[in-house]
Amino acid sequence: MRVEYLFPEVCHLCGDGMNIRYLRQCCPELEVVETSLKDRPAFLDSTVDLVYLGSATEQGLHRIVAALLPYKEELIRRINEGQRMLFTGNALDVLGEYIDCDDGWRLDCLGLFPTHAEYRMMRRHNSFFLGSFTDGDFHTDVVGFKSLFGHTYGAGLDEPLLTVERGVGRQIGAAVEGFRRKNLLATYLTGPLLVLNPPFTKWLLRQMGADDRLAFEEAAMDNYRRRLEEFRDPHRDPMY
Amino acid sequence: MGKLRFLLALWAAKLSIPALKLTRHNGTDFPGHLAVRLCPDFLRYAGKPPLIIAVTGTNGKTTVSNMLSDALETMGRRVMTNRAGSNIISGISTAFIRNSNLLGRVKRCDIAVLEVDERSSPRIYPHVKPDFVLLTNLFRDSIMRNAHPYYIADILTKYIPASSRMILNADDLISCSVAPDNERVYFGIDRMDSDVTECINLIDDVRICPRCGGKLTYLYRRYHHIGKAECLDCGFASPESDYFARRVDPALLTMTVREDGAYYPYSLHTDSVFDAYNTVSVVAALRQLGYTHREIGSVLRQITVSSSRHSEEQVGKVRLVRQMSKEKNALAGSRAFDYIAGRKGRKELLLMMNCLGDTRHWSENTCWIYDADFEFLRNDSIVQIVCAGARCLDYKLRLLMAGVPEDRIVCEDDEFRAAELLGYTPGDDVYILYGTDSLERAYRVYDHMKELARRSAGAEEAEA
Numbered sequence: 001m002r003v004e005y006l007f008p009e010v011c012h013l014c015g016d017g018m019n020i021r022y023l024r025q026c027c028p029e030l031e032v033v034e035t036s037l038k039d040r041p042a043f044l045d046s047t048v049d050l051v052y053l054g055s056a057t058e059q060g061l062h063r064i065v066a067a068l069l070p071y072k073e074e075l076i077r078r079i080n081e082g083q084r085m086l087f088t089g090n091a092l093d094v095l096g097e098y099i100d101c102d103d104g105w106r107l108d109c110l111g112l113f114p115t116h117a118e119y120r121m122m123r124r125h126n127s128f129f130l131g132s133f134t135d136g137d138f139h140t141d142v143v144g145f146k147s148l149f150g151h152t153y154g155a156g157l158d159e160p161l162l163t164v165e166r167g168v169g170r171q172i173g174a175a176v177e178g179f180r181r182k183n184l185l186a187t188y189l190t191g192p193l194l195v196l197n198p199p200f201t202k203w204l205l206r207q208m209g210a211d212d213r214l215a216f217e218e219a220a221m222d223n224y225r226r227r228l229e230e231f232r233d234p235h236r237d238p239m240y
Numbered sequence: 241m242g243k244l245r246f247l248l249a250l251w252a253a254k255l256s257i258p259a260l261k262l263t264r265h266n267g268t269d270f271p272g273h274l275a276v277r278l279c280p281d282f283l284r285y286a287g288k289p290p291l292i293i294a295v296t297g298t299n300g301k302t303t304v305s306n307m308l309s310d311a312l313e314t315m316g317r318r319v320m321t322n323r324a325g326s327n328i329i330s331g332i333s334t335a336f337i338r339n340s341n342l343l344g345r346v347k348r349c350d351i352a353v354l355e356v357d358e359r360s361s362p363r364i365y366p367h368v369k370p371d372f373v374l375l376t377n378l379f380r381d382s383i384m385r386n387a388h389p390y391y392i393a394d395i396l397t398k399y400i401p402a403s404s405r406m407i408l409n410a411d412d413l414i415s416c417s418v419a420p421d422n423e424r425v426y427f428g429i430d431r432m433d434s435d436v437t438e439c440i441n442l443i444d445d446v447r448i449c450p451r452c453g454g455k456l457t458y459l460y461r462r463y464h465h466i467g468k469a470e471c472l473d474c475g476f477a478s479p480e481s482d483y484f485a486r487r488v489d490p491a492l493l494t495m496t497v498r499e500d501g502a503y504y505p506y507s508l509h510t511d512s513v514f515d516a517y518n519t520v521s522v523v524a525a526l527r528q529l530g531y532t533h534r535e536i537g538s539v540l541r542q543i544t545v546s547s548s549r550h551s552e553e554q555v556g557k558v559r560l561v562r563q564m565s566k567e568k569n570a571l572a573g574s575r576a577f578d579y580i581a582g583r584k585g586r587k588e589l590l591l592m593m594n595c596l597g598d599t600r601h602w603s604e605n606t607c608w609i610y611d612a613d614f615e616f617l618r619n620d621s622i623v624q625i626v627c628a629g630a631r632c633l634d635y636k637l638r639l640l641m642a643g644v645p646e647d648r649i650v651c652e653d654d655e656f657r658a659a660e661l662l663g664y665t666p667g668d669d670v671y672i673l674y675g676t677d678s679l680e681r682a683y684r685v686y687d688h689m690k691e692l693a694r695r696s697a698g699a700e701e702a703e704a
Contacts, residue, residue: 012444014607014610014611015570015610018610022641037448057391058391103394124384124385128602128605145606145607147383147607149387190607191607191610192610195610215641216637216640216641219633219636223634223637226633227603236601236603237601240602240605
């Protein structure tokens with residue numbers, strides 16, 4: 001069982017790295033391959049059960065795009081072949097066509113999805129999120145947080161990862177959140193998504209062909225149930 | 241029109257001061273808040289003293305600005321500060337209101353030492369142009385407000401005036417990147433016995449060369465990204481310090497500062513490395529103002545440094561310790577956990593760093609918990625951890641992930657009941673960790689802990 005953590009030297013904000021730590025604790029035999037910005041990603045040439053890319057600084061996003069652009073066609077091919085990938089936080093934005101920032105810069109991205117992101121650097125968006133994830137007969141609630149400089153626009157309701165119950169989807173007012181194309185899962189939710197969502201993590205482990213027993217499962221479930229209850233509380237506004 | 245509006249705002253704000261005194265609200269930012277409401281560019285028209293020093297940065301800015309203003313006052317300068325209020329525009333405006341006459345001209349003061357919140361730079365620096373900006377360091381702070389330290393560095397670079405001379409921490413490559421075209425001097429601390437080369441912290445924000453993206457090599461590293469680094473690919477390296485603290489001796493509370501090849505002795509106030517950084521940064525600032533090392537050394541021995549973040553007292557048979565660990569701030573948590581784990585003796589901990597303000601109408605973003613080094617609490621000297629408040633289950637899960645044995649962890653929503661679950665075993669140090677947001681409740685819980693510690697000691701004696 002192998003997980004590839006892409007570019008940990010820049011993709012380590014918001015506690016995102018704990019997704020990998022948790023998978024390793026759930027699955028002690030897991031091998032974690034850390035690929036740096038200057039290396040060729042391992043999943044292009046060998047079997048990798050999950051590729052992970054987490055949140056980065058804006059400069060980090062520039063570096064990620066520069067690192068992945070030479071492999072764009074191979075990346076598209078691997079996604080179409082069903083490579084399992086998880087992108088969290090603003091890592092999602094590198095999949096779109098470009099990022100437009102009110103600070104005066106624009107970053108042309110990988111263009112895998114017909115979307116673009118708009119950043120407002122002095123108006124940080126903070127909210128909590130409650131949505132649902134469905135895969136065939138499997139259905140679960142997903143909780144998380146958003147702490148971002150912007151949103152993504154342009155894809156309508158196509159290829160969603162999550163359906164919004166409370167909080168903000170791809171942009172304010174959107175009914176869906178994130179993207180899913182075959183086994184590529186991308187969400188704006190930041191931080192320890194897998195730690196906060198044990199049912200979703202169990203599903204992911206099963207998809208990877210692993211035993212779906214979780215580390216500290218009871219504590220994780222207790223925490224998940226409490227958060228679900230809080231996020232459903234109508235007296236709490238998802239927007240910070 | 242602008243000036244007239246300013247004067248009206250100033251008079252209204254000045255009138256509010258006696259009203260606030262009468263209603264016992266003295267010391268708030270209300271005058272500044274009112275002035276800025278009435279005149280949004282109030283600071284533009286406010287009279288300025290001949291010299292302005294801004295102190296900014298993630299950690300240590302309050303202590304450094306207090307040390308600096310105390311030192312200057314001791315040396316006979318008339319100093320304007322915002323220490324009575326906040327470090328955002330309302331607090332700084334209040335300082336100008338209190339130190340100006342009815343025409344808005346500055347009175348009495350010949351120098352201003354202003355603590356400035358980094359995020360408030362866009363509202364302050366267009367109107368208040370510091371002669372010097374002392375930047376203590378840049379770390380991750382609230383994910384929600386400050387995103388990441390490079391974001392803050394960009395804000396500072398954008399808004400600090402080109403004329404401001406920078407006083408920067410050479411051991412912090414993020415700070416060093418701020419306002420690259422401004423004149424600058426650096427302070428830093430030489431390798432210490434406790435330094436390492438590989439990062440042992442989760443937060444490590446300077447892993448690659450800012451110039452070429454190559455992997456940085458650290459010659460020594462103090463904590464997180466603080467240390468001395470170089471890039472073997474392109475030759476980039478941390479800058480040399482103009483004011484370089486060496487032979488920092490936490491036991492003797494002494495250090496020397498090297499400047500231009502000569503060494504000068506200094507005293508420290510506490511055994512923490514933060515005090516050494518604070519002191520050498522103040523030395524750098526005062527040297528920039530022309531004071532001699534002899535004068536600075538003498539005055540620093542006279543001033544006291546108070547800490548609102550840590551206090552301890554013997555109560556019954558335990559030592560009770562209040563330790564602030566700012567909520568939503570992974571760095572603060574990591575530093576507090578590291579400090580506690582490194583102290584001698586058995587410890588019992590009560591964690592209540594929840595953001596109480598978020599509890600009622602929102603739900604705290606807990607991502608920061610996963611950036612904080614809870615791993616330091618996996619230490620046999622920490623015999624019990626009571627997790628309190630709305631986020632107690634989050635703490636428990638994070639502690640388990642950090643490898644803390646489950647039998648040492650207890651959860652309780654109610655902070656007062658949580659205090660009752662501590663052991664108060666004779667000889668133990670019993671800590672309460674709290675944030676700025678939970679300050680008032682934390683003090684009440686602490687009083688309850690005192691009562692429990694006394695009761696526990698009484699029961700022990702009765703049994704004996």
